[in-house]
Amino acid sequence: xxxxxxxxxxxxxxxxxxxxxxxxxxxxxxxxxxxxxxxxxxxxxxxxxxxxxxxxxxxxxxxxxxxxxxxxxxxxxxxxxxxxxxxxxxxxxxxxxxxxxxxxxxxxxxxxxxxxxxxxxxxxxxxxxxxxxx
Numbered sequence: 001x002x003x004x005x006x007x008x009x010x011x012x013x014x015x016x017x018x019x020x021x022x023x024x025x026x027x028x029x030x031x032x033x034x035x036x037x038x039x040x041x042x043x044x045x046x047x048x049x050x051x052x053x054x055x056x057x058x059x060x061x062x063x064x065x066x067x068x069x070x071x072x073x074x075x076x077x078x079x080x081x082x083x084x085x086x087x088x089x090x091x092x093x094x095x096x097x098x099x100x101x102x103x104x105x106x107x108x109x110x111x112x113x114x115x116x117x118x119x120x121x122x123x124x125x126x127x128x129x130x131x132x133x134x
Contacts, residue, residue, distance in 0.1 A: 009059040011049065012082065014126055015073050019046055019065035021123040026050045026061065029099055030084065030128070035060060044068055073124060081119065081127035089116045089132040096120055107132075 016022040026032045027050060035055055037048040044067040051060030061082070086092045089107040097103055105119035107130070116132035 010055070011051075011060045011062045013062040013064055014122075014124070015069070016063045016065055016122075016124050017069055017072060018123060019048060019063060022063050022065075023048060023050070025101070025122050026063070029096055029101060032061070075125055079126070081129045083129040083131055085133040086130045087132070087134055089118050089130045092130055093118050093120070 014022075023034060027034055032050040032052055035049040035051055037046065039046045046065040046067070048063045048065070049055060049060050050063065051058050093103055093107040102121040103118060104121060104127075105117075107116055107118040109115065110117045118130045120128050120130065122128060
């Protein structure tokens with residue numbers, strides 16, 4: 001197969017239980033934009049796309065809310081994390097902590113390296129790695 005034969009990453013899908021809580025986390029706390037949101041009454045689900053730029057030129061996150069999901073999703077052990085670049089990971093973590101976000105790995109140099117990273121959890125427990133980049 002030829003290198004990058006027209007392939008482009010479009011989105012990553014996450015199933016969420018409380019769409020409003022998730023939208024607040026990704027937009028207000030992580031600064032993403034709600035790009036589009038569509039209800040599918042026949043299928044009893046809503047799709048919301050969030051990201052840092054338009055879907056035409058940027059990979060985004062698709063939040064899928066199944067209306068009848070009462071129990072938390074099992075995240076499994078295959079999922080790792082989503083990585084987001086931030087200019088000041090310490091400052092972002094401070095703001096997230098004030099907003100009540102769970103930060104299982106506070107900001108600091110990565111093990112065996114110097115790059116500053118942190119891990120936060122979204123409302124459904126998905127891990128988000130914050131990587132300091134200018």
